[in-house]
Amino acid sequence: MLSMTAEDLLNQMIPPLKVSDTAGKAAKWLEEFHVSQLPVLDGRHYIGLVTDSDVTNYEHPAHQLAVLPLGYATAYVQRHQHFYNIMEAAVQHKIQLVPVLNDQREYLGVVTISDVLAAFGQSLDVAGRGGILVLSMNERDYSLSQISRYVEENNAKILSAHVAQDEEDSYKIRLTLKLNTPQIQRIVATLERFGFVITAQFSGAEDTVPEDQERYDALLKYLSL
Known part of the structure; x- marks a missing residue:
């Protein structure tokens, strides 16, 4: 249990968005999946998180996410990192979910704070x-x-x-x-x-x-x- 890594905790129920997706689609998915952030990909590469504040009352819902100034480009962990690192990233960046990347910065999935809580709760x-x-x-x-x-x-x-x-x-x-x-x-x-x-x-x-x-x-x- 103490060696559990980010890759072990991946939550595939929360999907990523693409840079070609619209701000309107991002707003819909944020509401549908009941999260405050969602990862955005350019191909298979993670570029940042789109948040509620990015798209709430956004004047141009048809605009692609590529034109939005996304943040949290460095808010991620690598697949082999311990679940302690996920918790620390969530706390540091004040986010609900933490993207997990491989060594080529390719997106693998996310780990939610609930996933971390469950892992932390089982830790000795x-x-x-x-x-x-x-x-x-x-x-x-x-x-x-x-x-x-x-x-x-x-x-x-x-x-x-x-x-x-x-x-x-x-x-x-x-x-x-x-x-x-x-x-x-x-x-x-x-x-x-x-x-x-x-x-x-x-x-x-x-x-x-x-x-x-x-x-x-x-x-x-x-x-x-």
């Missing part, structure tokens, strides 16, 4: 003294007071919570909880018993190294926790 090197749970649920099922009650029944408390759209399913939300304890196994079992789906879990360790602590802190900052 998670830092910190508390725990983190990431839950996916229908918006109508969201009740922080109810979830807090289940957590507190296991002698723990929610220190902070962050709700975001689930990138994988537009009808669901992603709830990220920071807990005051690294002992989360019983909490997970309780939540799952009541039908909650845990998509990632991080159990902090006391004996952390500085590099892991920095990654942990960056992840919390990214999630606004």
Whole structure:
């Protein structure tokens, strides 16, 4: 697990755009796939990300993306890089997804922040003294007071919570909880018993190294926790 690379986490459900595609098509795809950025290719080569702000209320929807001043040309990782590098790129550039390229700068796919969360959650090197749970649920099922009650029944408390759209399913939300304890196994079992789906879990360790602590802190900052 600790050797998992960007190539292992590719999410092929999110398609790239071409420079010959129009700004109108980009706006439609951003809405359809529920993302804030999409990669743009010139042939097989990655040239940047088109964002919501690039195309929202753009006066010329028929213009090709080739004429737009795209950013994030350096916001990518190479296929052999560790998933820590993906997380760091997402945090540094404040993006939802990170393009993955081969050694010839040819596009292979993207990794979303949810993909990174899942990988990070399975890592044995998670830092910190508390725990983190990431839950996916229908918006109508969201009740922080109810979830807090289940957590507190296991002698723990929610220190902070962050709700975001689930990138994988537009009808669901992603709830990220920071807990005051690294002992989360019983909490997970309780939540799952009541039908909650845990998509990632991080159990902090006391004996952390500085590099892991920095990654942990960056992840919390990214999630606004």
